[in-house]
Amino acid sequence: MKPYQINIAMTVMLLAGLDGRLALAQVEKPAFQERPNVLLILTDDQRYDALSCMGHPYLKTPHIDGLANEGLLFKNHFCTTSLCSPSRASILSGLYAHSHGVSNNFTEYPKGMVSFPMRLQDSGYKTAYVGKWHMGEKNDMPRPGFDYFVTHKGQGKYFDTEFNFNGNNRRIVRGYYTTVVTDMAMDWIKSHKSNDPWAMMIGHKAPHSFYLPEEKYQHVFDSAEIQYPKSAFDLDDKPAWFKKRLDTWHGIYGPLFNWRKNFPDESPEGVKDFARMVRAYWGTLLSVDDSVGRLRKFLEDRGELDNTLVIFTSDNGLLEGEHGMVDKRTGHEPSIRIPLVVRYPALTKQGKVIPQMTATIDFAPTILDICGAKPLEEVHGHSWKRLAQGDASGWRTSFYYEYNYEHQFPYTPNVRALRTDRWKYIQYPHGDGSPDRHKAELYDLNVDPDENRNLINDGDRQQVVKELQAELDRLIAVHGDGKPDEMPIDQGIQSGLPEQSIR
Numbered sequence: 001m002k003p004y005q006i007n008i009a010m011t012v013m014l015l016a017g018l019d020g021r022l023a024l025a026q027v028e029k030p031a032f033q034e035r036p037n038v039l040l041i042l043t044d045d046q047r048y049d050a051l052s053c054m055g056h057p058y059l060k061t062p063h064i065d066g067l068a069n070e071g072l073l074f075k076n077h078f079c080t081t082s083l084c085s086p087s088r089a090s091i092l093s094g095l096y097a098h099s100h101g102v103s104n105n106f107t108e109y110p111k112g113m114v115s116f117p118m119r120l121q122d123s124g125y126k127t128a129y130v131g132k133w134h135m136g137e138k139n140d141m142p143r144p145g146f147d148y149f150v151t152h153k154g155q156g157k158y159f160d161t162e163f164n165f166n167g168n169n170r171r172i173v174r175g176y177y178t179t180v181v182t183d184m185a186m187d188w189i190k191s192h193k194s195n196d197p198w199a200m201m202i203g204h205k206a207p208h209s210f211y212l213p214e215e216k217y218q219h220v221f222d223s224a225e226i227q228y229p230k231s232a233f234d235l236d237d238k239p240a241w242f243k244k245r246l247d248t249w250h251g252i253y254g255p256l257f258n259w260r261k262n263f264p265d266e267s268p269e270g271v272k273d274f275a276r277m278v279r280a281y282w283g284t285l286l287s288v289d290d291s292v293g294r295l296r297k298f299l300e301d302r303g304e305l306d307n308t309l310v311i312f313t314s315d316n317g318l319l320e321g322e323h324g325m326v327d328k329r330t331g332h333e334p335s336i337r338i339p340l341v342v343r344y345p346a347l348t349k350q351g352k353v354i355p356q357m358t359a360t361i362d363f364a365p366t367i368l369d370i371c372g373a374k375p376l377e378e379v380h381g382h383s384w385k386r387l388a389q390g391d392a393s394g395w396r397t398s399f400y401y402e403y404n405y406e407h408q409f410p411y412t413p414n415v416r417a418l419r420t421d422r423w424k425y426i427q428y429p430h431g432d433g434s435p436d437r438h439k440a441e442l443y444d445l446n447v448d449p450d451e452n453r454n455l456i457n458d459g460d461r462q463q464v465v466k467e468l469q470a471e472l473d474r475l476i477a478v479h480g481d482g483k484p485d486e487m488p489i490d491q492g493i494q495s496g497l498p499e500q501s502i503r
Helices: 003-027 062-070 084-093 116-122 177-191 268-301 360-371 459-479
Strands: 037-043 072-078 126-131 148-151 159-165 170-176 198-203 308-314 340-343 352-359 398-403 415-420 423-427 441-444
Touching (some): 037 360, 062 308, 084 116, 126 177, 177 268, 352 360, 441 459
Parallel strands (some): 037 308, 072 352, 126 148
Antiparallel strands (some): 148 159, 415 423
C-alpha cells in the first residue's frame, strides 16, 4: 500500500471512529432507554384493603395483583391529609398541606409552585394528565407542567362527563368514566412520536361517591354478607364528636352518599342501605382493575411495558362504618392508609413486599430520582427508590398526619396524628392551635389493628403517651404546621346537610 493510501485509510478509520463516537454521544444524551416512561394511575378514595392482593375477601383485582406480583407491594402507605385536593397537591409537590397551601377541596394548586411534572418537562419528558384533577372546582383549563391536559369541572360523572381537551375543546364524552379516561390515555401515548420519554397521569373518578358501577358489575357482590363493623357501636371510650357525627353526612345513620333516602335511620333494617353502598363502592373498582389490565396489555404490545414506571395508588382512604363513620378526614387507618403498587423491572425483577411506612409526600422525590431529573428543593418526602433496592437504613419509623376543620363540612375537628409501626396517637387541637390532649386517642396496632380500644386513659400507657406526644411535637417542629382553623371548642356539629354535595 502506498503512503497516501495509508493516510487515506487512516483518515477513513478516524472519521469512522469519530462518527461512531458522535453517534454514541447522541444515544447517551441521556438515552430514552435509560429514562423510564411514567404511568401514574390515581384512584379517588380507595382504602388500602380494597385490593385482593391486600387481602380483601370479596373484591378481586387480578390485573393490579399482577403488577404487585412482578413488582412492589407497599403494605404501609399513607396520605398525609385524607382529603382529595390537599393529597393530590402533596403528590405533585412532595409537601405537607400546610406548606403547599391546598388545605381544602376548593383551592387551586398554587401558581409558581414547582411540581414533579414540571421537573420532568425540564428534563425532556413529554407530559400529560387525563381525568379528575380536582384542585379548583370550577376550573377545567390546563395546568402548568403538562403538554397535554384533559379534565372537567368538579367531580365529573360516572357516565357522560363533559371534558375540556387541552383548554380549547369542551364536549361531553359518552360512556363510563373509567373506560373513557383509559381510552384517552392510550390515544395520547399512541400519538407520542418522539424519542423523548413520556409521563402520563390518569385521574380516575372511581371509587369516589356517588358510587355507580358499570351495569355488568352492579350485582357482582349481591351475595356478600355486609354488616356495620363492630367498632361502629363501641364509642364510649372515644371523643364525644364520634356520636354526634352518626346522623350526619359522615355517619352510618345518615344519607350514605344517597344510598339511603330516609334518614337518619338507626333501625336494624338500616344496614341494608349501608350494604348496598359498600357493594357499589366495590363494583366501581372492578372497572378500574379492567383499566389496569388494558393499559398493561397496551404497553406490552408496544414494547414499552418494561421501560415504564407503573404506579397504582389513591389520594386518600375511606371509612366504611368504622367508628360509626363514612367518608375520610380522620386519622384512623381506613382514612389515611391507601394502596400502592409499583412495577418497574429496573427496581426489582421479582415481586417484593415493602413493609416500611411511605407517604404521598414521597411520590415527587421518588419519581424524579428514578427518572434522573432535577430534584425539588426542600420537600418533606423522601425517595423510596432505595427501599425498592433493599436499603432501609435510616428510613422513617414514624410520620405525622394533619387535617384542618372545614366550615363547609363541620363533622370532623382539627386532627393531628402520629403513626408508628406499633402505635397510633391522635389529638384534636383547638382553633388557637393548642392541643386538646384530654380528648385524644391511643391504639396499639400490634394487638388492635382495627383501633377498637382507646388506651388514652390506660394507667399503664401514660409513659407511651408522653413519648408519642413528644415525637409528634418533634415532627411538627421539623416539618412545620399550619395554624388549625377556628372551630367550636366542643365541635358543635350541624345536623343539616351542607349546601354542596359531599366531597
